[in-house]
Amino acid sequence: MSMDRRQFLKIAGISSILGLGASVTSAANLSLKQGLTPPQVEKNKEALIAKRWAMVVDMSKFKTEEDVKKVVSACHQSHNVPDFRNQDGSVNRKDEIKWIWQAPYERAFPGQDNKYMSEHMKEMPFFVLCNHCDNPACVRVCPTKATFKLADGITMQDMHRCIGCRFCMAACPYGARSFNWRDPRGKNPNGEPFIKNENKGYPMRTKGVVEKCTFCSERLSEGKIPACVEAAPQGGLLFGDMEDPNSAVRLIVTNKYTIRRKPDLGTGPAIYYLIGGGDHA
Amino acid sequence: MKLYDGGKIIFGLVVFIAIATFPFTFNMVMGKGAKAPEPKTDTPEIQKWAAENNNGKKECVEPREFMRAEHMQLLNDWRDSVVRDYNRGYISNASHKRFNMSLQNGCMQCHSNKKKFCDECHTYMSVKPYCWDCHIAPVEKEETRS
Numbered sequence: 262m263s264m265d266r267r268q269f270l271k272i273a274g275i276s277s278i279l280g281l282g283a284s285v286t287s288a289a290n291l292s293l294k295q296g297l298t299p300p301q302v303e304k305n306k307e308a309l310i311a312k313r314w315a316m317v318v319d320m321s322k323f324k325t326e327e328d329v330k331k332v333v334s335a336c337h338q339s340h341n342v343p344d345f346r347n348q349d350g351s352v353n354r355k356d357e358i359k360w361i362w363q364a365p366y367e368r369a370f371p372g373q374d375n376k377y378m379s380e381h382m383k384e385m386p387f388f389v390l391c392n393h394c395d396n397p398a399c400v401r402v403c404p405t406k407a408t409f410k411l412a413d414g415i416t417m418q419d420m421h422r423c424i425g426c427r428f429c430m431a432a433c434p435y436g437a438r439s440f441n442w443r444d445p446r447g448k449n450p451n452g453e454p455f456i457k458n459e460n461k462g463y464p465m466r467t468k469g470v471v472e473k474c475t476f477c478s479e480r481l482s483e484g485k486i487p488a489c490v491e492a493a494p495q496g497g498l499l500f501g502d503m504e505d506p507n508s509a510v511r512l513i514v515t516n517k518y519t520i521r522r523k524p525d526l527g528t529g530p531a532i533y534y535l536i537g538g539g540d541h542a
Numbered sequence: 543m544k545l546y547d548g549g550k551i552i553f554g555l556v557v558f559i560a561i562a563t564f565p566f567t568f569n570m571v572m573g574k575g576a577k578a579p580e581p582k583t584d585t586p587e588i589q590k591w592a593a594e595n596n597n598g599k600k601e602c603v604e605p606r607e608f609m610r611a612e613h614m615q616l617l618n619d620w621r622d623s624v625v626r627d628y629n630r631g632y633i634s635n636a637s638h639k640r641f642n643m644s645l646q647n648g649c650m651q652c653h654s655n656k657k658k659f660c661d662e663c664h665t666y667m668s669v670k671p672y673c674w675d676c677h678i679a680p681v682e683k684e685e686t687r688s
Contacts, residue, residue: 302629302643341678409626419625420676459678462647467675482628 307484311502313414314476315531316490317510317519318388319538322497329363332388335492336361336474341465343445343455358439360474361390361489369522369534387534388498390489391416391437391474392522395529399429399438414503414531415476425469434526437473444468496538503531579662587652595639603634603641614671617645645677654680 264272304310323329336342337360345356363386367374374383393416399408400416407422408429430438445465448454456465463479466472477487485491490500501508506515510533513519519533545551560567583600592600602609604616620643623629632643642648653659656679664671 301633301635302623302627303631303633303640304628305630308628308630411626411628417625419621421621461678464646464676464678467672478628482624482630 305482305484309481309484309486311413312504313502313531314393314481315414315501315503315510315514315533316476316487317499317513317533317535319497319499319535320385320387321535321538322494324494328494328497329386329388331492332489332498333361333363335488338458339460339463339477339480339488340475341445341456341460341463342472343441343443343465344457345443345455346449348450356442358441358445358472359437360472361388363387364389370520371523373520388489389435389437389522390532391476392435392528392530392532393474393476394531396527398432398434398528402428402432404428411478415478417475417478418471418473420464420466420470420472423470425471427471429471434523434528435530438471439473440471441466441468579666581660581663582655582658583653585652585654585659587654591652601637601639603632605636608636620644645673650680654683656680657682 337344340360342358342360345353345358347353365386366378366383369387369389393414395414397408397410397416400410403409404426405422405424407420407424408416408418411417425440427440430436430440443455444467445455459465477485477489480487486500487498490498499509499513501510503511503514505511513535514533517535518537519535521530521533524530583602588600592598604612609616620632624643630643632641633639634641642651650656656674660673
């Protein structure tokens with residue numbers, strides 16, 4: 262059979278289109294068979310859902326050292342955060358793992374202090390934690406997508422993917438990330454485990470990964486508010502949906518005066534600090 | 543063709559083969575190493591679940607064959623779905639029942655025998671998954687059942 266150039270091109274073209282089509286459909290079939298198709302997974306019915314989770318911190322509600330300690334220990338207890346203290350009980354600045362901690366005004370809000378502000382304001386410790394930024398620097402630099410933004414504004418991380426490069430720690434302007442220099446399962450020289458009273462419902466971390474506050478995303482999916490908010494005195498820490506015009510956090514941010522940490526960096530932090538709150542705010 | 547000293551050579555070959563294959567033959571006859579482990583699914587939790595939810599029939603998230611071959615892929619998919627999309631419930635393809643997508647709060651609540659259920663096979667296959675570097679393993683119960 263002889264074939265001219267035109268016929269040859271027609272046949273070759275049609276058969277390559279058919280071949281491509283077949284490989285695409287078989288690939289689609291394969292992925293359907295192997296992957297989890299969307300209807301197979303669902304959220305918990307009681308899960309709390311928001312467009313943009315945010316927090317308002319009102320330090321005036323924390324009257325005693327005890328109030329403060331309760332918040333930190335509620336968080337660290339529920340997330341199995343290890344306590345890498347020095348042998349003499351002092352804080353180990355290098356090894357320390359922090360999810361929520363305290364910083365004085367000049368540290369929390371550098372550049373916004375002045376020499377005439379009240380001693381009270383200067384000395385008062387502020388709760389600081391991950392700001393769950395709109396535009397987080399940590400997410401931009403993470404080479405493995407181990408840290409990422411959730412649809413509801415939380416800056417989340419997947420510990421399985423973390424390779425411990427610590428780019429995110431260098432990028433975060435709030436020092437909200439901590440690296441596990443030591444194995445959190447270990448024991449201190451006194452023979453006490455770094456994690457006392459482990460929470461069996463939550464994993465630990467391993468040596469060589471970075472961790473931080475997750476806004477209790479695991480509790481949100483069970484319909485609970487974050488552990489720190491639960492442990493704080495009434496109104497001390499408020500948690501809610503900033504996109505909802507009637508939420509408690511939105512009402513405060515709209516009607517009162519709040520500040521955020523280093524807003525000029527453009528990261529869009531979602532932790533708001535209420536100034537001049539007092540008992541009736 | 544003539545084989546000089548044929549008797550000695552054949553005898554020598556037989557001895558050589560016997561010695562060279564000794565580790566394998568010994569293991570087949572005497573050893574325990576070659577025996578494929580059988581993961582145990584008879585924990586009290588599983589029996590309780592089966593009695594209460596499934597007329598006494600034991601059943602995992604998906605059929606046994608699927609779980610044997612694909613549990614690592616399933617767990618990876620679960621992890622991504624939980625961490626990135628807040629999905630916590632998994633609807634089984636086979637039974638349409640809902641399961642909690644969680645290693646510590648799901649799988650291991652039933653399979654409370656990590657040593658028998660996970661480690662035996664993983665050791666046999668010489669795979670070293672790093673699940674338990676972070677996740678908290680269930681407390682091993684004393685082996686009272688024979």
